[in-house]
Amino acid sequence: MNVKMSLKSMILLAVFALLTAVIIPVGSSNAANNSGNNVTNTGFKNAPGHTTAELIAKATKDSKAVFLIITDSAKTNYDKAQTIATAANESVKKSVVITMNRNDTSNAAVVAMYNISAGPLPILLVISPKGVLSGGYFLVDATADLLINALPSPKQDEVLAAISNNKSVFVVAAKSLFADKAKAVAVCDSAVALNGNRSVLVEINLTDAKEAAFLGLMKVNTATTTSAIVVVNTKGQVTGTFYEATKASTLVALANKVASSCCSGGSKSCGKK
Numbered sequence: 001m002n003v004k005m006s007l008k009s010m011i012l013l014a015v016f017a018l019l020t021a022v023i024i025p026v027g028s029s030n031a032a033n034n035s036g037n038n039v040t041n042t043g044f045k046n047a048p049g050h051t052t053a054e055l056i057a058k059a060t061k062d063s064k065a066v067f068l069i070i071t072d073s074a075k076t077n078y079d080k081a082q083t084i085a086t087a088a089n090e091s092v093k094k095s096v097v098i099t100m101n102r103n104d105t106s107n108a109a110v111v112a113m114y115n116i117s118a119g120p121l122p123i124l125l126v127i128s129p130k131g132v133l134s135g136g137y138f139l140v141d142a143t144a145d146l147l148i149n150a151l152p153s154p155k156q157d158e159v160l161a162a163i164s165n166n167k168s169v170f171v172v173a174a175k176s177l178f179a180d181k182a183k184a185v186a187v188c189d190s191a192v193a194l195n196g197n198r199s200v201l202v203e204i205n206l207t208d209a210k211e212a213a214f215l216g217l218m219k220v221n222t223a224t225t226t227s228a229i230v231v232v233n234t235k236g237q238v239t240g241t242f243y244e245a246t247k248a249s250t251l252v253a254l255a256n257k258v259a260s261s262c263c264s265g266g267s268k269s270c271g272k273k
Contacts, residue, residue, distance in 0.1 A: 043104025087144035
């Protein structure tokens with residue numbers, strides 16, 4: 001059973017099931033590059049130091065993923081959880097492992113943020129390099145592969161971070177030599193301004209292998225010969241997909257729309273060229 005998270009990032013982009021279903025290849029183990037990524041304990045009498053929130057903030061500043069082990073004062077079943085988190089850490093070059101005592105009052109803000117005041121311990125959470133909660137597992141379900149695969153791709157992480165900050169997203173997926181790419185980017189820039197900067201623009205190269213799964217989840221036609229514009233609202237719903245020029249006002253209207261399905265925005269949106 002997966003942990004039920006209250007953070008918006010755990011329910012956003014529900015239309016294309018991003019957070020725990022996507023398998024993003026990480027590559028071979030980078031253990032040799034992870035020296036210094038030892039487990040940091042917070043909220044234990046024998047391990048004073050920075051709070052969990054401060055350590056997560058530092059990891060985000062350093063663009064590192066976090067494998068967070070939530071346990072109790074007695075560190076119940078801690079060794080197995082540490083083994084799993086450490087294995088994931090050794091395969092993800094820029095990552096750290098943090099162990100948190102749920103019972104310690106210094107960690108109350110993190111407990112409330114992730115809604116983990118109840119449930120059997122240990123719990124293992126995955127926090128992306130952008131600081132977005134992207135996965136959570138009880139020990140009985142957790143494996144190193146699950147933790148690794150819960151990490152979003154770089155562009156996916158940008159989208160998740162924007163939505164977790166209550167912003168909609170205009171995604172431009174194109175190849176660098178597409179003649180209409182500059183126009184697609186320009187209209188999205190205009191839409192961002194028109195929407196009072198309550199949206200962000202994220203550009204994705206259609207040839208980027210790291211983003212192939214993410215593009216697939218957004219149902220972008222990677223064989224397109226024109227730039228794709230995908231509109232994602234603050235609920236994580238894809239509310240429009242275009243392969244031809246459109247107006248900034250149309251994009252803004254879709255960005256502020258809550259859709260009942262992934263395909264909206266007229267007969268020419270969601271079509272494949």
